[in-house]
Amino acid sequence: MASRKNRSGKANRRSPKPPPGFAARLRARFKGLSSWIAAHRWHSLVVTVIAMFAGSLFAGYWLAQRLDSRGSDQVARDALEEMKRSASTTPSVPKAKYARIEDLPGFPKYSEAEPGKPRPTLEERAKPQQVAATAASAEQTWRRNAVPFRDITSKPLVAIVIDDVGLDRARSKRAWELPGPMTMSFLPYAKDLPEQARAARAKGHELMLHMPMEPSGRNDPGPGALLLSLSDAELRQQMTNALESFAGYVGINNHMGSRFTANRPDMELVMRQLKPRGLMFLDSRTTAQSVGDQTARELGVPSIVRHVFLDDDESVEAVRRKLAETEAVARRQGFVVAIGHPHDATLQALAEWLPTVPGKGLVLAPSTAILRKRNGWD
Numbered sequence: 001m002a003s004r005k006n007r008s009g010k011a012n013r014r015s016p017k018p019p020p021g022f023a024a025r026l027r028a029r030f031k032g033l034s035s036w037i038a039a040h041r042w043h044s045l046v047v048t049v050i051a052m053f054a055g056s057l058f059a060g061y062w063l064a065q066r067l068d069s070r071g072s073d074q075v076a077r078d079a080l081e082e083m084k085r086s087a088s089t090t091p092s093v094p095k096a097k098y099a100r101i102e103d104l105p106g107f108p109k110y111s112e113a114e115p116g117k118p119r120p121t122l123e124e125r126a127k128p129q130q131v132a133a134t135a136a137s138a139e140q141t142w143r144r145n146a147v148p149f150r151d152i153t154s155k156p157l158v159a160i161v162i163d164d165v166g167l168d169r170a171r172s173k174r175a176w177e178l179p180g181p182m183t184m185s186f187l188p189y190a191k192d193l194p195e196q197a198r199a200a201r202a203k204g205h206e207l208m209l210h211m212p213m214e215p216s217g218r219n220d221p222g223p224g225a226l227l228l229s230l231s232d233a234e235l236r237q238q239m240t241n242a243l244e245s246f247a248g249y250v251g252i253n254n255h256m257g258s259r260f261t262a263n264r265p266d267m268e269l270v271m272r273q274l275k276p277r278g279l280m281f282l283d284s285r286t287t288a289q290s291v292g293d294q295t296a297r298e299l300g301v302p303s304i305v306r307h308v309f310l311d312d313d314e315s316v317e318a319v320r321r322k323l324a325e326t327e328a329v330a331r332r333q334g335f336v337v338a339i340g341h342p343h344d345a346t347l348q349a350l351a352e353w354l355p356t357v358p359g360k361g362l363v364l365a366p367s368t369a370i371l372r373k374r375n376g377w378d
Helices: 022-039 041-089 122-129 169-176 193-202 232-243 264-277 292-298 316-333 344-356 367-375
Strands: 157-165 183-186 206-213 251-256 280-283 303-305 335-340
Touching: 157 169, 157 206, 157 251, 157 316, 157 344, 157 367, 169 183, 169 193, 169 344, 183 193, 193 206, 206 232, 206 367, 232 264, 264 280, 264 292, 280 292, 280 367, 292 303, 303 367, 316 335, 316 344, 335 367
Parallel strands: 157 183, 157 335, 183 206, 206 251, 251 280, 280 303
Antiparallel strands: none
């Protein structure tokens, strides 16, 4: 069949006809879809509503999260700005850097004594920067148990402390039979301790507890010693046992303890046991690194320090030289604490020297008199 031509002579281009039955099939499918929609109109509506509701929830949550995040960021920025403003106006607090009294600003440093000049005592070295003294109370135990002593100002005072009393009964008795007042420091593990302490006090001597503490070397401080390896609870129990071993003493001083007394936390624990009991502390200074006296004064525990050891050399001549040094220190600073032991040489030298003290313009005094004079207490 020939194609029709238009006026220009060209054949007309017509769209190709769909294949037979296509329109019918399309109409049938559209009709089927319309019927399905009509049949499931309610279900479609429910699905649409649920989808819209879920979408609104997600959108709201997303928006809330964005707002909350922006709010948190703003709060954080505001806090940071406030911290910056506070840091610019608040003075910084310096860290504690003075572990010992010798480290305080203005404290003179001494390595060795100058030739021909006696080595300064801790008291003399502390004068440029004296640590504030704690006020004493008449209700304190150290005052109640003190040997009465009135005049602490007219002459230099000399306190002789005898350590390790109580173990050697015979030599301990020889010590408290000497003229006094002196200070007898009893070890807490001595036998018949209350009886011995009463005998020494009856002779006019002041009493002290000689508390065993851990040394740096291998020497044995004895049973019940305070050791760095002990827990706080164990240390408190050891202290309690020792403090309850006898009565009538004015305070404690350390037996050995070159390692223990250099440890500030443990010495603070010791002072917290002494303070509520109204007891004083004598730092025997078995090491130059001891923080005992400084810690006691900072925590409000009355304290004094040892200036001279009498018998590092256990010979009569050596003890005599140390007694001469004791006299010199007393004249120089107004008071002195010298520590010895119930050795034969020490007891002999003291027996010779004690009667001469009044004629030398000095006064033999109990340890509490030194405490009062050191702190300016009546």
